Amino acid sequence: MWRNRNVWIILLGEFVVGLGLWAGIIGNLAFMQEVVPSDFHKSLIISCGILAGLVVGPMAGRIIDQSKKKTVVQMASIGRIISVLFMFIALYTNSVIWMILFLITLQIAAAFYMPALQSIIPMIAKEQDLITLNAWQMNARTISRIIGTAAAGFMLSFFELKWLYIISFIVYLGMFVITSLLQLDEASTETMTNKEKGNFKEVLPMIKEHPVVLMTLVLMLIPTLFLGSFNLVIMKISEIHQSTTISGLLYTVEGIGFMLGAAGLKMIADRVQMGTLLFSLAFIIGSMELLLLLAETPFFALVAFGVFGFSVGCFFPTTMVIFQKQVPKQFHGRFFSFRNMIDSVVFQIVLLSTGMMLDLIGLSGMGLVFGIISLSLTTTFLFYAKKKNVVMHAH
Structure with a gap:
């Protein structure tokens, strides 16, 4: 796998685009602090971009299935380049409207880029290497997040805001240049019939025909409960302990745990059956949500975030392999667009629910609710899989 130039292009591209993305996110927060006084208005501005990504999701999936994946990725890279031009105008005019255009363009580009990338991975890797490539792709994303946020924060201390966007x-x-080097055999895409290309509505019947895909989609809700509440929970723990140091430790422990999980996943997957692994990880993640009941003790808070990071580092690449192998290839673009849309909607619902629960029942109550939901979902689908004799594997 490591001799395949396409693999290195994908991983390098993921790392590079992550640096640009996180530099932009830190820049957006700094810009909004200067020109938008209301926190509610800030959330509305951010939601505009997310909503745009949801709206174009069905069209993006259809286009990805009908077009060459390399072309889609390159066009998405051009969309990102154009989006930054809007932000330069926003900085020059001090206008929020141009920033909203920046966010909308960026999210539309992401709505095409991510599903196309997830469709490319099974095209460039052998079946036995899929789990390794998915794990390292997520590791590249995590490393870029750590370096990108640290470097952007450092730069803001010494340079003007415009340099982040430069x-x-x-x-x-650079991302456009890197992706132009991809060498993909996409002749099969051109020979697909119109019926095979289909429309976005055909995704739901396809999911119903593949119970493994449906179960995996639902199980993905479990880590999303923790991820959607991630920043708010860390702020709450920091507030409980009246320490900003612990928030940095929690981010660090989770990031290290994630990278260790992704790096060691291949070794674990070789020894554990795919379905057993996925359900075990879901149980562990649900248990870590329950462990937030003890978050007033720093040790238990760090354990919860560290074990969660390791579990998610194994969980997401495993689910991605199941999707890439179980979903028919002619549905990849539409399905991954559909999955990204679900992620965005659930993430927003979890974010709002977390804020409400932290106000009403506190961190312990929220951890209890999320833990019960997660463990109940896992148990229900485990019994369903055994009753229906559903075999969960990646082949």
Whole structure:
């Protein structure tokens, strides 16, 4: 696998685009602090971009299935380059409207880029290497998040805000150049019939025909409960302990745990059956949500985030392999667009629910609710899989 140039292009591209993305996110927060006084208005501005990504999701999935994946990725890179130009105008005019255009364009580009990338991975890797490539792709994303946020925060201390977007612009140009080097055999895409290309509505019947895909989609809700509440929970723990140091430790422990999980996944997957692994990870993640009941003790808070990071580092690449192998290839673009849309909607619902529960029942109550939901879902689908004799594997 490591001799395949396409693998290195994908991993390098994921790392590079992550640097640009996180530099832009830190820049957006700094810009909004200067021109948008209301926290509610800030959340509405961010939601505009997310909503745009949801709206174009069905069209993006259909286009990805009908077009060459490399072309889609390159066009998405051009979309990101154009989006940064809007942000330069926003900085020059001090206008929120141009920033909203930046966010909308960026999210539309992401709505095409991510599903196309997830469709490319099974095209460039052998079946036995899929789990390793998916794990390292997520590791590249995690490393870029750590380096990108740290570097952007450092730069803001010494340089003007515009330099973050200059770097983003250069990075996205680099991404376009890197993806142009991809060598994919996409002749089969051109010979697909119109019926095979289909429309977005055909995704739901396809999911119903594949119970493994449906179960995996539902099980993905479990880590999303923790991820959607991630930043708010860390802020709450920091507030409980009246320490900003612990928030940095929690981010660090989770990031290290994630990378260790992704790096060691191949070794674990070789020894544990895919279905057993997925349900075990779901149980562990649900248990870590329950462990937030003891978050007033720093040790238990760090354990919860560290074990969660390791479990998610194994969980997401495993689910991705199941999707890439179980979903028919002619549905990959539409399905991954559909999955990204679900992620966005659930993430927003969890975020709002977390804020409400932290106000009403506190961190312990929220951990109890999320833990019970997660363990109940896992148990229900485990019994369903055994009753229906559903075999969960990646082949």
